[in-house]
Amino acid sequence: MKILCIGQNYAKHNSEMKSETPAEPVFFMKPDTALLTEGKPFYYPDFSKEIHHEVELVLKISKNGKHIDPDLAKNYYEEIGVGIDFTARDLQSRCKEKGLPWEKAKAFDGSAPVGKFVSKKEFSDLTNLSFQLKLNNAIVQKGNTKDLLFSFDTIIAYLSTFITLRTGDLIFTGTPEGVGPVKIGDQLEAFIENKSLLRFDVK
Numbered sequence: 001m002k003i004l005c006i007g008q009n010y011a012k013h014n015s016e017m018k019s020e021t022p023a024e025p026v027f028f029m030k031p032d033t034a035l036l037t038e039g040k041p042f043y044y045p046d047f048s049k050e051i052h053h054e055v056e057l058v059l060k061i062s063k064n065g066k067h068i069d070p071d072l073a074k075n076y077y078e079e080i081g082v083g084i085d086f087t088a089r090d091l092q093s094r095c096k097e098k099g100l101p102w103e104k105a106k107a108f109d110g111s112a113p114v115g116k117f118v119s120k121k122e123f124s125d126l127t128n129l130s131f132q133l134k135l136n137n138a139i140v141q142k143g144n145t146k147d148l149l150f151s152f153d154t155i156i157a158y159l160s161t162f163i164t165l166r167t168g169d170l171i172f173t174g175t176p177e178g179v180g181p182v183k184i185g186d187q188l189e190a191f192i193e194n195k196s197l198l199r200f201d202v203k
Ligand code: MG
Pocket: 005, 006, 007, 054, 056, 085, 174, 175
């Protein structure tokens, strides 16, 4: 499986990062070794001094597809979850300055914790879906899909023009504002609506 991630997909996050609003979706990838499941702890890597949390809704692809029509994209995922796109912000800033790829800052081991996936049918309106992240029990990020710059369907169609999507692939759909650092000893808990779907410690 592969992990595809959309960047710069919420306007207020782009403002906090001083990024421009993209004209088309921005994406990057994480390898399967980035995946962290079942509430396993995240071990703070020694190559960074500034690991940031980015809470994101995650789509699980349910059938293979290439050149997917936007109108049919909703048929390519049945389950939705929440994950953290951990980012070594110090390394990413250096990569951005030099115009280099971001993998070192985004694709490292354990950089993609994901929680339990639930049927999308559990939610009445996927275009008005709230999610949030608590850090040590205090809310640090809140998002809602009504603020997405590129919708789930647009993302799926766009990605599939370049890369074949396969059953089991994950798509991180972008983070809202409020990203910030984590440290050893922190506990993170992420929710869709009021459902707690992901909880783990930083060690
Ligand atoms: Mg992100």
